[in-house]
Amino acid sequence: MNEKRVVITGIGVVSPVGTGRKAFWEALKKGASGIKPVTLFDVSKTDSKLAGEISDFDPELILGAKGLRNLDRLTKLALCAAKLALDDAGYAVTDENAHRTGVVFGTTGGSIA
Numbered sequence: 001m002n003e004k005r006v007v008i009t010g011i012g013v014v015s016p017v018g019t020g021r022k023a024f025w026e027a028l029k030k031g032a033s034g035i036k037p038v039t040l041f042d043v044s045k046t047d048s049k050l051a052g053e054i055s056d057f058d059p060e061l062i063l064g065a066k067g068l069r070n071l072d073r074l075t076k077l078a079l080c081a082a083k084l085a086l087d088d089a090g091y092a093v094t095d096e097n098a099h100r101t102g103v104v105f106g107t108t109g110g111s112i113a
Contacts, residue, residue, distance in 0.1 A: 010089025012081040016052040019062075019080070021088050078105055 013020060016034020017027035027034075034052040043049045059068055059076040062083055068076060082103045086093065093101050 009091060010085040010087065012084030012086070012088060014054060014057065014077050014081045014084070016054050019054075019057075020084055074107065078107070081105065 011021045013024040015024055015027075016036075017032045018024040034054075035050050036053065036055075037049055038051045038053055039055055040053055054077065057073075057077065057080075059080050062080040063076070071079070082105065085103060091101075
């Protein structure tokens with residue numbers, strides 16, 4: 001049988017309670033809640049005024065400034081999470097290993113803007 005194996009080597013988290021595996025885990029251990037009043041868009045005509053919003057997000061701190069101007073917020077969040085996972089794993093993508101490298105990504109919302 002030809003079994004393929006997957007190895008999880010790093011975790012990248014960008015969340016309302018913390019960015020990066022360590023900050024996120026510490027927040028979870030403390031029972032921190034990321035639910036707060038929405039500030040990123042107008043909620044005056046919606047029933048819900050609270051959300052798990054990532055309001056202190058600065059992708060330049062993780063990715064650098066180059067090329068960010070043309071990306072939407074969801075793409076920036078996804079790229080930051082992927083970069084954090086690679087960094088957490090101590091893994092650098094090269095021409096030699098790019099074909100064997102993958103990132104599994106999950107989100108609860110798309111780029112609705």
